[in-house]
Amino acid sequence: MTQPMTHVQAVRATTRVREASLGARLRRIVFRKSTLAFALVLPLIVLIGGLILYPFGYSIYLSMLNKAETRFVGLDNFRFLFRRETFWMVVQQSVIFTVTAVFFKSLLGFILAHLINVLPNKRQRLWRGLSLVPWVMPPALSSLGWWWLLDPSYSAINWIITSLGGVRIAFLADPYWARFSVILVNIWYGSPFFMIMYLAGLKSVPADLYEAAEIDGATRFQRLRYVTIPMMRNIIAVTVLFSTIVTFANFDIVRVLTNGGPRGMTELFGTWAFKLGIQSGDIPQAAAVSLFLFPILAVLAFFILRNVSKRASEI
Amino acid sequence: MSETTLSPAAAGKVGSIRSGRRWALILAYIFLGVFVVFFLFPPYYMLVTSFKTDHEISSLAGIPWIINESPTLYHYKNLFTNTMFPTFFKNTVIVTVCSVALSMAISILAAYSLARMRFIGSTVLATGVFLTYLVPDTLLFIPLFKVLGFLGVMNTKWALVLVFPTLAVPFCTWIMIGYFGSIPKELDEAALIDGAGHLQMLFRIFIPVAMPGIIAATIFAFTVSWAGFLYPAAFIFSNDEMILTVGTVTTLIRGDVYHWGGLMAGALLGAAPPVIIYAFLMDYYISGLTAGATKG
Numbered sequence: 001m002t003q004p005m006t007h008v009q010a011v012r013a014t015t016r017v018r019e020a021s022l023g024a025r026l027r028r029i030v031f032r033k034s035t036l037a038f039a040l041v042l043p044l045i046v047l048i049g050g051l052i053l054y055p056f057g058y059s060i061y062l063s064m065l066n067k068a069e070t071r072f073v074g075l076d077n078f079r080f081l082f083r084r085e086t087f088w089m090v091v092q093q094s095v096i097f098t099v100t101a102v103f104f105k106s107l108l109g110f111i112l113a114h115l116i117n118v119l120p121n122k123r124q125r126l127w128r129g130l131s132l133v134p135w136v137m138p139p140a141l142s143s144l145g146w147w148w149l150l151d152p153s154y155s156a157i158n159w160i161i162t163s164l165g166g167v168r169i170a171f172l173a174d175p176y177w178a179r180f181s182v183i184l185v186n187i188w189y190g191s192p193f194f195m196i197m198y199l200a201g202l203k204s205v206p207a208d209l210y211e212a213a214e215i216d217g218a219t220r221f222q223r224l225r226y227v228t229i230p231m232m233r234n235i236i237a238v239t240v241l242f243s244t245i246v247t248f249a250n251f252d253i254v255r256v257l258t259n260g261g262p263r264g265m266t267e268l269f270g271t272w273a274f275k276l277g278i279q280s281g282d283i284p285q286a287a288a289v290s291l292f293l294f295p296i297l298a299v300l301a302f303f304i305l306r307n308v309s310k311r312a313s314e315i
Numbered sequence: 316m317s318e319t320t321l322s323p324a325a326a327g328k329v330g331s332i333r334s335g336r337r338w339a340l341i342l343a344y345i346f347l348g349v350f351v352v353f354f355l356f357p358p359y360y361m362l363v364t365s366f367k368t369d370h371e372i373s374s375l376a377g378i379p380w381i382i383n384e385s386p387t388l389y390h391y392k393n394l395f396t397n398t399m400f401p402t403f404f405k406n407t408v409i410v411t412v413c414s415v416a417l418s419m420a421i422s423i424l425a426a427y428s429l430a431r432m433r434f435i436g437s438t439v440l441a442t443g444v445f446l447t448y449l450v451p452d453t454l455l456f457i458p459l460f461k462v463l464g465f466l467g468v469m470n471t472k473w474a475l476v477l478v479f480p481t482l483a484v485p486f487c488t489w490i491m492i493g494y495f496g497s498i499p500k501e502l503d504e505a506a507l508i509d510g511a512g513h514l515q516m517l518f519r520i521f522i523p524v525a526m527p528g529i530i531a532a533t534i535f536a537f538t539v540s541w542a543g544f545l546y547p548a549a550f551i552f553s554n555d556e557m558i559l560t561v562g563t564v565t566t567l568i569r570g571d572v573y574h575w576g577g578l579m580a581g582a583l584l585g586a587a588p589p590v591i592i593y594a595f596l597m598d599y600y601i602s603g604l605t606a607g608a609t610k611g
Contacts (some may be wrong), residue, residue: 036513245449
């Protein structure tokens with residue numbers, strides 16, 4: 001790449017700043033190095049501490065207050081949640097939504113990455129770019145497009161169904177079709193991300209491994225099974241784990257398409273917490289609901305960290 | 316056995332591999348075509364709808380993904396003259412510019428320090444930054460609602476300028492640590508001997524050399540803020556302070572009649588800036604994104 005160029009520029013830049021007596025400067029730099037180092041990360045610490053860690057701790061405290069936030073009620077909010085049918089429906093839907101969407105995003109991303117990787121290098125850019133469009137559009141806005149696309153009476157999908165002699169489907173009003181629809185839109189939005197990660201993974205597999213396998217007479221499937229997948233194991237794991245967190249915590253697609261309905265069948269933790277906290281003003285209950293994202297986050301984060309550091313030590 | 320002459324069987328195999336490759340290529344194009352239709356149909360349909368007259372949108376005649384009557388710019392004109400859309404757009408630009416600048420300033424300084432200067436707890440902090448990248452917005456919006464209330468910025472765009480960096484900074488810092496870490500150490504030794512201070516080194520060497528990484532991080536911060544939906548939905552309730560995503564979803568839908576044309580026009584205009592930016596800078600962004608996962 002442009003490494004030599006920038007290197008030269010950088011060296012030139014350093015000669016430009018050559019000035020002042022060497023000894024005094026060096027001593028001063030050593031003396032204040034750690035102070036300066038800390039000063040440089042201070043804004044980061046303030047941001048993470050003030051707007052991530054503190055709110056997280058505060059959220060635990062909030063979840064133990066009564067609705068008016070005047071009295072400490074311990075774990076009552078959680079106990080109340082466990083008794084509510086809606087809660088268990090949200091748990092069920094979150095699991096179905098996340099597992100199905102992540103599985104298909106991963107599968108489609110994997111296929112797509114392979115398809116693009118087969119093309120000659122100069123063609124790859126265009127197809128990769130076209131496939132990235134769903135992921136580049138703000139999901140809240142593209143969900144509006146899907147909403148219109150899934151409209152029961154006037155829109156394209158039902159037009160195709162009726163022209164083929166089928167019966168109109170009320171995609172967003174029928175509970176099971178609504179579940180199908182939010183998952184479909186999530187797959188549409190997310191599979192390009194998997195494609196990008198898997199494509200990078202495919203490119204990092206040394207070509208001589210494939211050549212060796214081919215000479216040994218390995219079939220296409222065997223090459224996939226014994227070369228590609230083992231070499232990409234790590235990137236697959238990190239991408240799947242990361243996407244699981246993001247999918248589990250989804251808000252915008254469900255909010256725009258179904259707003260949790262019909263009859264709460266598509267409600268996720270994020271959308272339900274929003275309804276309880278922001279729309280109904282029950283902040284403590286909403287804090288309790290959104291805290292359920294934390295254990296999932298913690299477990300997945302543990303595995304991601306393990307994969308990332310394993311990868312680092314392999315290199 | 317001679318190495319130069321191929322047996323007929325081997326020659327046939329080479330030929331079949333070659334024709335196998337050609338077939339693989341043709342099949343790849345066919346399947347890619349199917350994928351691209353799936354991926355691009357929704358935005359295409361939005362575009363077509365935005366040029367249709369209300370009359371055509373609400374009629375059942377004709378193929379829906381073709382403009383059957385004369386196309387119109389009415390929805391776009393209406394968007395700019397009769398709705399709050401220009402205000403939303405302006406607010407989004409303000410919020411995005413401010414939060415991107417804030418995010419980049421914080422993450423460049425921190426990444427330089429974490430990549431090059433060791434101090435007590437710096438490795439723990441680097442890991443911590445990575446972990447905060449995994450924290451989703453849905454986990455924190457409830458307590459942030461209260462925190463922004465204390466800070467007195469609730470229902471203003473400044474609330475968003477404060478909270479969007481919490482989503483952008485961890486990732487930006489993480490990839491900048493990677494980019495800064497890959498700069499050869501000899502370069503800063505040379506600079507130190509030449510008498511450059513740390514800040515001079517950062518601005519004259521690290522930032523220019525790590526420009527691709529900075530571009531990738533900036534695009535990420537831009538996306539987080541431009542496409543942000545939960546935070547504005549939770550923290551902004553007045554139309555004057557509203558931003559594009561939430562504004563389009565909530566205010567352009569009036570009553571029982573959905574103004575599909577206007578809605579689609581607004582959604583497309585809101586989606587256009589990120590799409591245009593990615594079209595030009597996609598390679599930077601992808602290398603930054605995949606470096607974050609593959610480097611570690």
